[in-house]
Every structure is written in C-alpha cells, then in structure tokens.
Amino acid sequence: xxxxxxxxxxxxxxxxxxxxxxxxxxxxxxxxxxxxxxxxxxxxxxxxxxxxxxxxxxxxxxxxxxxxxxxxxxxxxxxxxxxxxxxxxxxxxxxxxxxxxxxxx
Amino acid sequence: xxxxxxxxxxxxxxxxxxxxxxxxxxxxxxxxxxxxxxxxxxxxxxxxxxxxxxxxxxxxxxxxxxxxxxxxxxxxxxxxxxxxxxxxxxxxxxxxxxxxxxxxxxxxxxxxxxxxxxxxxxxxxxxxxxxxxxxxxxxxxxxxxxxxxxxxxxxxxxxxxxxxxxxxxxxxxxxxxxxxxxxxxxxxxxxxxxxxxxxxxxxxxxxxxxxxxxxxxxxxxxxxxxxxxxxxxxxxxxxxxxxxxxxxxxxxxxxxxxxxxxxxxxxxxxxxxxxxxxxxxxxxxxxxxxxxxxxxxxxxxxxxxxxxxxxxxxxxxxxxxxxxxxxxxxxxxxxxxxxxxxxxxxxxxxxxxxxxxxxx
Numbered sequence: 384x385x386x387x388x389x390x391x392x393x394x395x396x397x398x399x400x401x402x403x404x405x406x407x408x409x410x411x412x413x414x415x416x417x418x419x420x421x422x423x424x425x426x427x428x429x430x431x432x433x434x435x436x437x438x439x440x441x442x443x444x445x446x447x448x449x450x451x452x453x454x455x456x457x458x459x460x461x462x463x464x465x466x467x468x469x470x471x472x473x474x475x476x477x478x479x480x481x482x483x484x485x486x487x488x
Numbered sequence: 489x490x491x492x493x494x495x496x497x498x499x500x501x502x503x504x505x506x507x508x509x510x511x512x513x514x515x516x517x518x519x520x521x522x523x524x525x526x527x528x529x530x531x532x533x534x535x536x537x538x539x540x541x542x543x544x545x546x547x548x549x550x551x552x553x554x555x556x557x558x559x560x561x562x563x564x565x566x567x568x569x570x571x572x573x574x575x576x577x578x579x580x581x582x583x584x585x586x587x588x589x590x591x592x593x594x595x596x597x598x599x600x601x602x603x604x605x606x607x608x609x610x611x612x613x614x615x616x617x618x619x620x621x622x623x624x625x626x627x628x629x630x631x632x633x634x635x636x637x638x639x640x641x642x643x644x645x646x647x648x649x650x651x652x653x654x655x656x657x658x659x660x661x662x663x664x665x666x667x668x669x670x671x672x673x674x675x676x677x678x679x680x681x682x683x684x685x686x687x688x689x690x691x692x693x694x695x696x697x698x699x700x701x702x703x704x705x706x707x708x709x710x711x712x713x714x715x716x717x718x719x720x721x722x723x724x725x726x727x728x729x730x731x732x733x734x735x736x737x738x739x740x741x742x743x744x745x746x747x748x749x750x751x752x753x754x755x756x757x758x759x760x761x762x763x764x765x766x767x768x769x770x771x772x773x774x775x776x777x778x779x780x781x782x783x784x785x786x787x788x789x790x791x792x793x794x795x796x797x798x799x800x801x802x803x804x805x806x807x808x809x810x811x812x813x814x815x816x817x818x819x820x821x822x823x824x825x826x827x828x829x830x831x832x833x834x835x836x837x838x839x840x841x842x843x844x845x846x847x848x
Contacts, residue, residue, distance in 0.1 A: 398526075431623075432627055433515060438520075439780060440780050442534065447780055449779070449780050451623050451626055451627070451779070452590045452591050452592065452780055465619055465620070465623075466619070
C-alpha cells in the first residue's frame with residue numbers, strides 16, 4: 384500500500400483489550416486493540432527478553448510481557464519499570480474498511 | 489549408567505556461562521503447553537481481593553503470634569509462639585516476595601511493590617538484586633552458568649543444604665552484600681544481571697535495611713534482651729526451615745540445561761494451610777511456564793495443563809521420596825538426574841536436549 388502502510392489484520396481479529404502478533408518480512412510487530420476500539424502498534428518483541436509481547440496481558444493501556452512481567456505503555460512505548468528499562472518503538476495505525484494498517488517506517 | 493562429566497561451573501562469569509551461550513541455552517525459547525488464548529487471558533486476569541484478604545490474614549497472624557511471643561517471653565509458652573511467628577515472618581515471606589516480585593497477586597501495582605519490599609526484608613533478600621536475579625532465573629531456568637538461583641548445584645553440598653534450613657549459609661552472605669551495597673559497591677556477578685540504572689536503588693535499600701537493623705540492635709542493648717531481635721532479624725534464620733522444605737521441591741534433582749519446564753520443575757499437591765503459606769507456588773511447573781498467571785489462578789491453570797504435563801506429586805512425602813535419594817546419588821554421581829515422564833496425551837519433550845544426551 385502507498386506511503387508505507389501495511390495491511391495487518393481485520394478489526395475483528397483482535398478482541399477488545401487484547402493484542403495480536405503480526406510478522407512482516409523479518410520484522411515482528413504487536414497490534415493492540417483498546418477496550419474502546421482504538422488500535423496501536425509496537426515492535427513485537429520485549430526490549431528486555433526478546434519475547435513476543437503478543438503472548439502477554441493487555442490491561443488498559445499496558446502490555447505485560449509473558450516471560451518476566453515487564454510492562455510497557457503500548458500507546459507511547461514507554462517502559463514502566465523493572466525488568467524493562469528500554470522503551471518500545473511505536474508505529475502509526477489506521478483502520479480502513481474494517482482492516483487495520485500500520486506504518487512501520 | 490553414570491557418565492563422566494566435567495565439573496560444572498555454576499558461577500555466572502565462568503566457563504559454563506560461555507558454554508550455555510554457545511549452545512543456544514541462554515535466553516532461549518521454551519516449550520509452552522497449548523492453551524487457547526481466550527482461556528489464558530481469563531487465567532491471567534488480576535484481582536486485588538484474594539491478595540488483600542490473604543495479606544491482612546498474614547499480618548494479623550504475624551501480629552498475634554508476635555504478641556504471644558512477647559507476652560510469654562521467659563516461659564516455655566513463647567517457644568510455640570515464636571515457632572509459628574518465625575514461619576510466618578520468613579517462610580511465608582518467601583512466597584510473598586516471589587509472587588509480588590512478578591507483580592501478579594494484586595491488580596494494583598503499588599500493593600505488589602509494598603508487600604514485595606516488606607517480604608524481601610523479612611526473608612532476607614535485598615529487593616532489587618533479587619528481583620533481577622529472579623528475572624534471570626525465569627529466563628534461564630536451571631541453565632548452568634546462567635541461573636543464579638540453582639538451589640542444589642551438583643554435586644550437592646549436603647552440609648550446605650542442612651545449614652540452609654536456618655539460613656546459616658545464605659544469611660551471612662546476604663549481610664555481607666548488604667554491607668557492600670551500603671558502601672556503594674556490587675559484586676562482579678551482580679553486575680552481570682543488574683542494570684546500572686538500578687544501582688542507586690540497591691544502595692538506598694541496603695542503607696535503609698542497615699538503619700532498621702541498627703535500631704533493633706540498639707533497642708535490644710537498651711533493654712538488655714534479645715527479644716527485639718526475636719521479632720525482627722532472627723526470624724529470618726529460625727523461621728526459614730519451611731521455606732527450604734517447600735523450595736527444594738521446585739527443581740532439586742531434576743534436569744539441568746533443558747528448555748522445557750516439564751523436565752525441570754515439579755508440581756506438588758499440598759493442603760490448604762501449606763498453600764496459604766506457599767501462595768500456591770507448589771504449582772511450580774505452571775508458574776514457570778506461564779508466570780503472568782496470578783497465584784490464585786494456578787490451580788485452574790494446572791487443570792488446563794495437566795494432560796500435557798508429567799504426573800504431579802501427591803504431597804511433600806511423595807516428592808521427597810524422589811528428591812532425597814536423587815540428591816544423595818548426585819553426591820557420588822553428579823551426572824544423575826530424575827527424568828520426568830509424560831502421559832500419553834502430552835506433546836513430546838523437545839528432542840536432543842543436552843542433559844538427556846549427557847546422562848542417558
């Protein structure tokens with residue numbers, strides 16, 4: 384798609400307050416859906432243990448890593464304390480005709 | 489048949505550490521039992537209620553038994569009071585330290601952090617270094633040269649294990665570290681798993697601990713009695729025995745250097761009192777495989793996993809019938825380990841794990 388937007392999944396593929404793994408080429412992303420239907424995207428691996436965040440738990444604006452329970456604010460990428468110290472990269476998202484797109488840059 | 493293996497180096501800066509990295513055992517991908525995402529999400533949900541109830545009960549029992557010990561001091565009646573107080577102070581703190589370190593028991597983050605700091609002090613584990621040490625334990629569970637929390641390195645040190653029942657080996661070592669941290673220094677091993685940005689927190693906590701101990705010692709000197717130390721400080725030693733009895737069931741005698749928690753963790757059924765003290769950490773395989781599931785959901789997680797897991801142990805006696813002979817055999821034969829068996833319904837263990845190759 385133009386301007387670097389990539390089709391990832393359908394809106395209904397992710398439950399409210401949940402996360403989905405999306406692989407593209409050699410990169411992996413995590414796509415989040417908030418309780419009120421907004422979508423966000425970050426790098427797919429935890430910056431601490433290189434574990435897929437899509438196996439973790441979404442709690443409001445936080446994603447908890449399934450391996451060491453490190454937490455990030457997935458709307459900003461901010462690391463929220465030990466054992467995660469390095470922020471996540473975030474990416475723009477948009478929804479068109481029921482499809483979620485990200486712009487990985 | 490025993491196989492000759494070279495002596496393992498359990499330090500985090502030795503040859504086995506490099507070997508683990510070279511063999512792909514460091515920060516590796518581990519097996520996970522297949523559980524539908526929807527069910528796992530239900531199990532991961534956080535609540536404040538169960539942990540608030542359990543914590544209030546714990547503090548109430550601590551207060552009551554501490555008061556009884558104080559009240560009956562100088563009579564034999566203080567002995568059972570301090571026996572229970574010590575277990576609540578130290579052994580109970582082990583599981584609270586552990587669970588709150590994962591920040592899963594309470595939904596509210598600060599509640600996890602407050603209980604974590606209190607429990608860390610009582611079980612005599614500095615909060616920040618041990619948070620990072622435990623993080624590594626989950627990354628590299630029982631990987632030699634990577635896991636700083638291997639309770640029974642091979643060949644087992646029987647005297648060391650026995651001293652552990654009263655923290656007589658780990659306690660003095662921990663105090664030395666507290667002192668070191670008070671002076672703004674860390675050990676070389678600690679530097680391998682504690683990030684530099686956390687150093688300030690380590691030093692601050694050590695200094696607060698030193699002040700608390702100084703105050704309690706001053707109080708004891710002032711009243712010419714060890715009674716204050718019976719309430720704060722000494723219970724970390726005389727109350728540790730149950731922690732060790734529970735803790736050894738987690739991994740002792742099982743495989744090292746494998747990437748499947750079904751091979752190196754035990755789940756042991758326990759009665760409700762023990763499960764209160766241990767905060768369900770008897771479901772240890774379940775905890776290691778899915779550490780984001782809070783303690784109050786581990787029994788339910790066990791139901792989801794058991795068809796894909798080795799048979800659990802029906803109580804401490806059954807577990808120790810395996811652990812004690814295994815440890816004794818490892819004294820003479822460090823290559824020996826207990827190989828867990830899976831039910832027919834389970835996915836097979838990963839092929840060609842290094843430990844399995846070494847001993848079978």
